[in-house]
Amino acid sequence: MPSDDWERFDSWRAAGLGGEMNYLTDRRGDLRSDPRHLLPSARSILCVGKLYNTPHPRTAELDSTELDADRRGWISRYAWGEDYHDVLRRDLARLVGRIAEAHGEPFEWKVCVDTAPLLERSYARAAGLGWIGKNTCLINQGQGSWFFLGEVLLSIPLAPDAPPPDRCGACARCIDACPTQAIVPNGNGWKLDARRCISYLTIEKRGDIPDDLAHRFGNLIFGCDICQDVCPWNSRAPFSADPAFDAKEFAPALADLAALSEEEFRDRFRGSPVKRAKHAGLSRNVNIAIANAREN
Numbered sequence: 001m002p003s004d005d006w007e008r009f010d011s012w013r014a015a016g017l018g019g020e021m022n023y024l025t026d027r028r029g030d031l032r033s034d035p036r037h038l039l040p041s042a043r044s045i046l047c048v049g050k051l052y053n054t055p056h057p058r059t060a061e062l063d064s065t066e067l068d069a070d071r072r073g074w075i076s077r078y079a080w081g082e083d084y085h086d087v088l089r090r091d092l093a094r095l096v097g098r099i100a101e102a103h104g105e106p107f108e109w110k111v112c113v114d115t116a117p118l119l120e121r122s123y124a125r126a127a128g129l130g131w132i133g134k135n136t137c138l139i140n141q142g143q144g145s146w147f148f149l150g151e152v153l154l155s156i157p158l159a160p161d162a163p164p165p166d167r168c169g170a171c172a173r174c175i176d177a178c179p180t181q182a183i184v185p186n187g188n189g190w191k192l193d194a195r196r197c198i199s200y201l202t203i204e205k206r207g208d209i210p211d212d213l214a215h216r217f218g219n220l221i222f223g224c225d226i227c228q229d230v231c232p233w234n235s236r237a238p239f240s241a242d243p244a245f246d247a248k249e250f251a252p253a254l255a256d257l258a259a260l261s262e263e264e265f266r267d268r269f270r271g272s273p274v275k276r277a278k279h280a281g282l283s284r285n286v287n288i289a290i291a292n293a294r295e296n
Contacts (some may be wrong), residue, residue, distance in 0.1 A: 002034045005122035012191060019195040021204055023117075031117035032065050035153055038118065039110040044158035045151050047120070047127040048095070049138075050088060051240040053146035054247055072251040073289050074087055075225025076148065076199065079273035081245035086271070087111045088150040096152060108155040113148075120149045128161035135174040135183055135227035135250040141167060144237030167233075174227035179216040183227070198224035202285045203277050214288045215295065221257070221285040222274050249274065254293070257286045 018024040031037040037043060060082065078084065092111045112118050121138045125131060130140035137145040175183045182196035198220055201209050203268040227235055265279040
């Protein structure tokens with residue numbers, strides 16, 4: 001049941017590459033060593049992926065749209081619609097209901113979505129959902145990487161699947177495209193230095209951002225999709241049919257965001273992943289984007 005990737009994760013966090021994400025380094029991080037810390041009776045992990053890709057511009061295409069890139073901020077694709085935590089929990093709860101109907105006997109279970117201390121990409125790979133790319137995203141050959149992961153820990157024994165082969169090959173587009181060079185060498189492979197990752201810096205990090213990194217953000221104000229935008233496996237990625245992920249916010253006017261009070265921020269982004277950055281964090285990011293636009 002414990003993943004072979006535990007030692008890799010443990011050495012990554014010990015090297016400080018997780019930045020200020022203390023939930024990865026304290027006891028909550030330690031729980032990731034074994035899923036049975038979450039459900040002692042667990043015998044299987046059912047892993048699912050839910051598409052969130054939508055037919056709207058990618059980061060690299062923003063300049064070619066009718067949007068004025070210098071006056072608008074860019075929000076990561078995963079946060080354009082409803083909070084995926086809520087969407088996946090609802091879906092997984094329904095899945096548990098179907099399992100109960102089919103199994104016909106009592107069993108224990110636990111739904112996990114992102115925030116649970118679980119090495120979910122590692123288990124998703126073991127379940128055959130994809131391989132972990134050089135950008136550390138899980139990539140599915142037919143679906144790309146635009147999908148959320150969710151898991152159900154079950155006390156029911158299930159036949160295991162097998163991981164697919166790594167199909168990144170010699171491609172280095174994600175490494176070359178990263179504005180802050182956050183994908184760094186790791187022996188014969190690659191790893192993510194979160195301290196340089198725009199997604200980490202605009203969402204998780206509190207306080208000031210070093211100038212040498214901030215000026216590379218361009219107009220990115222919440223997360224970053226660049227390493228996924230350039231991935232060849234995403235060039236034909238299908239679109240989600242779930243209306244929960246229809247775009248509500250993806251390139252808001254910077255001036256409007258700069259004028260938001262804390263209460264207005266809460267109202268505007270209620271039910272959205274953007275609330276994770278908090279008012280102070282988003283305001284900081286917006287100010288950086290405005291300054292970057294002035295430099296262009």
